[in-house]
Amino acid sequence: MTDLNPTVPPHPADSPPLLEIAGLSVDFRLGSSVVHAVRGVDLRVSAGQTVAVVGESGSGKTATALSVLRLNPEPPCVYAGGEIRFDGRDLLALSDKELGRLRGRDISMVFQDPMTSLDPLQRVGPQVAEVLRHHQGLHRARAREQTLAALEEVGIPEPERRYRQYPHELSGGLRQRVMIAMALVGRPRVLIADEPTTALDVTVQRQILDLLVDLQRRHAMAVVLITHDLGVVAETADHVVVMNQGRVVESGSVLDVFDRPVDDYTRRLLAATPRLEPA
Ligand SMILES: Nc1ncnc2c1ncn2[C@@H]1O[C@H](COP(=O)(O)OP(=O)(O)O)[C@@H](O)[C@H]1O
Numbered sequence: 093m094t095d096l097n098p099t100v101p102p103h104p105a106d107s108p109p110l111l112e113i114a115g116l117s118v119d120f121r122l123g124s125s126v127v128h129a130v131r132g133v134d135l136r137v138s139a140g141q142t143v144a145v146v147g148e149s150g151s152g153k154t155a156t157a158l159s160v161l162r163l164n165p166e167p168p169c170v171y172a173g174g175e176i177r178f179d180g181r182d183l184l185a186l187s188d189k190e191l192g193r194l195r196g197r198d199i200s201m202v203f204q205d206p207m208t209s210l211d212p213l214q215r216v217g218p219q220v221a222e223v224l225r226h227h228q229g230l231h232r233a234r235a236r237e238q239t240l241a242a243l244e245e246v247g248i249p250e251p252e253r254r255y256r257q258y259p260h261e262l263s264g265g266l267r268q269r270v271m272i273a274m275a276l277v278g279r280p281r282v283l284i285a286d287e288p289t290t291a292l293d294v295t296v297q298r299q300i301l302d303l304l305v306d307l308q309r310r311h312a313m314a315v316v317l318i319t320h321d322l323g324v325v326a327e328t329a330d331h332v333v334v335m336n337q338g339r340v341v342e343s344g345s346v347l348d349v350f351d352r353p354v355d356d357y358t359r360r361l362l363a364a365t366p367r368l369e370p371a
């Protein structure tokens with residue numbers, strides 16, 4: 093068993109958070125019934141830091157993540173309380189227009205299923221290039237050039253050929269790489285990745301995670317990585333937030349939480365992952 097995160101640079105615990113979720117509550121109101129999906133969640137992430145969010149299915153991880161860019165469908169979603177601060181601003185209080193300017197430029201998301209973000213009827217290259225044209229006003233040739241560089245950076249071989257292909261012509265792993273290129277091409281300061289490798293086979297999962305870790309370090313991004321895989325947490329994250337039924341039941345450094353879980357739920361989660369006894 094190797095050490096946890098041997099190469100993650102030490103991170104000062106008191107460095108100011110770039111993104112801070114404070115007391116977030118999210119409801120889904122369906123007719124007369126209400127699902128309290130997120131109940132007073134706190135989460136903070138600084139530049140250069142990776143915070144993992146774990147918890148079983150339905151614990152509110154995705155609803156929390158989508159709240160940052162206010163992407164939960166409204167209705168049925170209602171933001172019932174709390175704040176999401178980025179760069180001194182409360183994102184929940186911004187207009188759609190202001191948020192639109194942040195999306196993809198300051199804060200990006202990668203989802204489990206690339207097809208939620210890729211248009212099946214458009215070639216992939218121009219879809220990535222569109223982000224640059226939209227946010228940076230780049231002209232076609234310059235956007236294309238930077239897109240090719242981005243495809244290369246995320247490890248896509250023959251970027252010129254891939255640029256012209258449609259999503260269905262790519263493997264799942266390549267599609268996820270395109271998604272990551274699309275998320276990162278605008279050089280965001282915060283990346284939120286929601287189970288980005290769950291749909292992929294194990295070997296490809298590993299490659300994509302290695303890629304994310306590498307890009308995170310190279311660009312000193314603040315990363316929120318949602319996963320149900322504690323092995324992934326051990327290898328990629330500095331900090332872990334454990335959610336259960338909409339609440340944060342435990343949070344702390346990965347070493348502390350894995351070594352001395354305080355919460356009963358966290359203990360059971362760890363116990364269900366037998367290879368993760370601390371080194
Ligand atoms: N669009 C939605 N409409 C209604 N309920 C939703 C919606 N999205 C999420 N929920 C509910 O919110 C709760 C948390 O879901 P989610 O955040 O997706 O959990 P996780 O990502 O941890 O699996 C669940 O009970 C889920 O059914």
Ligand SMILES: [Mg+2]
Nearest residue numbers: 153154155286
């Ligand atoms: Mg989810």
